[in-house]
Amino acid sequence: MKQIQGPAIFLAQFLGDQAPFDNLKTLCKWAASLGYKGVQIPTWDSRCIDLQKAAESKDYCDEWKGIVESAGLQVTELSTHLQGQLVAVNPAYDELFDGFAPKAVRGNPKERQAWATEQLKFAAKASRNLGLNAHATFSGALMWHTMYPWPQRPAGLVEDAFAALAKRWLPILNAFDKAGVDLCYEIHPGEDLHDGITFERFWEATGQHTRCNMLYDPSHLLLQQLDYLQYIDFYHTFIKMFHVKDAEFNPTGKSGVYGGYQDWVNRPGRFRSLGDGQVDFSAIFSKLTQYDYSGWAVLEWECCIKHPEQGAAEGAPFIQDHIIRVTERAFDDFASAGKDQKLNKRILGI
Numbered sequence: 391m392k393q394i395q396g397p398a399i400f401l402a403q404f405l406g407d408q409a410p411f412d413n414l415k416t417l418c419k420w421a422a423s424l425g426y427k428g429v430q431i432p433t434w435d436s437r438c439i440d441l442q443k444a445a446e447s448k449d450y451c452d453e454w455k456g457i458v459e460s461a462g463l464q465v466t467e468l469s470t471h472l473q474g475q476l477v478a479v480n481p482a483y484d485e486l487f488d489g490f491a492p493k494a495v496r497g498n499p500k501e502r503q504a505w506a507t508e509q510l511k512f513a514a515k516a517s518r519n520l521g522l523n524a525h526a527t528f529s530g531a532l533m534w535h536t537m538y539p540w541p542q543r544p545a546g547l548v549e550d551a552f553a554a555l556a557k558r559w560l561p562i563l564n565a566f567d568k569a570g571v572d573l574c575y576e577i578h579p580g581e582d583l584h585d586g587i588t589f590e591r592f593w594e595a596t597g598q599h600t601r602c603n604m605l606y607d608p609s610h611l612l613l614q615q616l617d618y619l620q621y622i623d624f625y626h627t628f629i630k631m632f633h634v635k636d637a638e639f640n641p642t643g644k645s646g647v648y649g650g651y652q653d654w655v656n657r658p659g660r661f662r663s664l665g666d667g668q669v670d671f672s673a674i675f676s677k678l679t680q681y682d683y684s685g686w687a688v689l690e691w692e693c694c695i696k697h698p699e700q701g702a703a704e705g706a707p708f709i710q711d712h713i714i715r716v717t718e719r720a721f722d723d724f725a726s727a728g729k730d731q732k733l734n735k736r737i738l739g740i
Contacts, residue, residue, distance in 0.1 A: 395427070395466075396688070396713055397707075398429060398430060399705065400430040403691050404417065404698060418463050421461070424706045426463065428463055429458060430468075432469050433513060434473060445514075467522055468520070473490070474529065477507060477530045477558050477562070482535050483535075514565040518570060518571060524685060525571055525573055527573060528578060529592065573603060575592075576605040577605070577607070577610060578607070578610050605630075605631040606621075607690065612659075612669055619674065626678070626681035632685060634664065634709055635689070635690045636662045637659065638662055640658050663693040675712045675713065675714055
């Protein structure tokens, strides 16, 4: 068996205008002081990385990586969650998602999609230049607005949607294949890839592309009321990244999975800091270890109650305590009689 790496932290939720959260160097020192060993990098924020330079210059990557390593950390993966969202946007969401794009392409869906596609291709090259083997993103969505089938979906809509989504992503997946990097879609409500069935549909539509993989985040599965442990049994061969994020689901007689348009504090389903929710992380770490997951365990902090700095401080020891040091021998080896083929034959009566 292989051992999970960590703890690591996704920096996106901690960037801010005040020190130490306003630049990569001080942010890395802060993360290291809390006990983190790795950082996952949001590529849409220039305070963290210039993605195009990272794609085009190995010298830039070496210098940039030196900043992270000077704090005693490793780069775990790059993330293009916001850019990936823009690869596929239904017109109903154009204005809502325009804020994820640079001003030059806002109000122009075709140009915005082209920009997002280029960003993902930059990310493939940048990951290769940094020596990374996995990358995090969102799939975007063409039919999320039809998630609840009323009115009835027209015949063939789902098949057409996944064919169109795959067509947009295949050039990107091929770019990641050329770079030798797995592209890991975070399975997430709001994306067309939001559960196991939708991932399978997309994977089939890509021709079962070998670089089409998953970022596993149990919080999104719990809030959909999926069996997030059996999910690992089904999809462990695709899970190449792991966000350690907690959540809770407390339905009432007034509201359930859909949330009643309430804010996060009042919704039955809420993201929580590690240890404050309902996710069984002991079982998750055991299953991932059982299936030889050897990637990083990365804190993605989101909580509607607790302060982020407290959540980050508690997150590193929480993850460290859940990482299993894998055994090198069977627990009952002390009782072994050794290998004796003649004895085996006598026991079997042959």
